[in-house]
Amino acid sequence: MTTKNNIEQLLSIMAQLRDEESGCPWDRKQTFDSIIPHTIEETYEVVDAIHKKDWENLKEELGDLLFQVIFYAQMAREDGLFDFSDVVDTLNEKLVRRHPHVFGDDEFASEEEITANWDKVKQQERLDKASSEQDLSSQQSILDSIPSALPGLLRANKLQKQCAKVGFDWDDLQPVADKVNEEVAEVLEEALKKPRNEAKLEEELGDLLFATVNFSRHLGKNPEQALCKANDKFERRFRQIEANVAKKNKKIEQCDLNELDSEWENVKRSERN
Numbered sequence: 066m067t068t069k070n071n072i073e074q075l076l077s078i079m080a081q082l083r084d085e086e087s088g089c090p091w092d093r094k095q096t097f098d099s100i101i102p103h104t105i106e107e108t109y110e111v112v113d114a115i116h117k118k119d120w121e122n123l124k125e126e127l128g129d130l131l132f133q134v135i136f137y138a139q140m141a142r143e144d145g146l147f148d149f150s151d152v153v154d155t156l157n158e159k160l161v162r163r164h165p166h167v168f169g170d171d172e173f174a175s176e177e178e179i180t181a182n183w184d185k186v187k188q189q190e191r192l193d194k195a196s197s198e199q200d201l202s203s204q205q206s207i208l209d210s211i212p213s214a215l216p217g218l219l220r221a222n223k224l225q226k227q228c229a230k231v232g233f234d235w236d237d238l239q240p241v242a243d244k245v246n247e248e249v250a251e252v253l254e255e256a257l258k259k260p261r262n263e264a265k266l267e268e269e270l271g272d273l274l275f276a277t278v279n280f281s282r283h284l285g286k287n288p289e290q291a292l293c294k295a296n297d298k299f300e301r302r303f304r305q306i307e308a309n310v311a312k313k314n315k316k317i318e319q320c321d322l323n324e325l326d327s328e329w330e331n332v333k334r335s336e337r338n
Contacts (some may be wrong), residue, residue: 080139100140107130211227241276241279248273250273
């Protein structure tokens with residue numbers, strides 16, 4: 066079966082699932098808002114399969130993610146907004162428009178020039194959209210393109226990178242590191258106050274996380290990826306501690322902190338060896 070026929074079959078299946086008389090009750094009752102959590106979950110499952118290099122599972126997870134796109138497009142078609150063909154057409158046009166060095170005659174000397182042109186095209190797209198919506202009276206911002214629903218670390222990184230493009234950024238690493246240390250001190254100061262202002266403490270913790278994201282960015286590292294790797298490392302080591310304790314015919318709840326710390330160091334040493 067060709068790709069075109071595959072897509073046509075998928076669209077037909079989706080339409081049948083949403084059919085008012087013979088469709089699936091669960092699929093029929095869904096709305097744009099109700100599907101959002103499933104879209105987020107499927108996205109993370111794709112990422113998880115890639116991290117695990119589970120290519121067979123990735124094939125399935127990509128299908129589940131594609132189904133989310135098909136689902137939204139079907140609901141939009143039912144509401145007379147657009148259909149899947151419009152989604153594809155919009156994507157094709159955007160990809161060609163944003164890659165004039167591939168599909169046109171433009172030439173760029175470096176990846177930096179390509180990125181700069183990409184940002185220029187995106188900015189023009191925002192201006193054109195605002196003009197078409199007669200929204201030029203509202204204040205335009207370079208941050209308008211960053212979705213507020215992004216995960217915190219990812220959004221912080223994008224906000225900082227966008228501001229850096231217009232010069233709102235430190236040139237050296239040291240002041241960035243100093244800012245992290247400053248935020249740590251402010252968190253401790255709030256945490257030790259009696260009585261403790263929980264709202265202020267949460268604010269200071271947020272500032273510390275934001276500063277840490279900035280530090281990661283200046284080191285050329287993606288904070289989301291770095292944290293994911295740290296999570297994986299912690300999980301791997303803790304599972305090994307559980308296994309080591311089980312070999313002693315004990316439950317982990319029966320171990321005190323000193324014993325668990327000792328096991329943790331043993332696991333770290335074994336990984337280095």
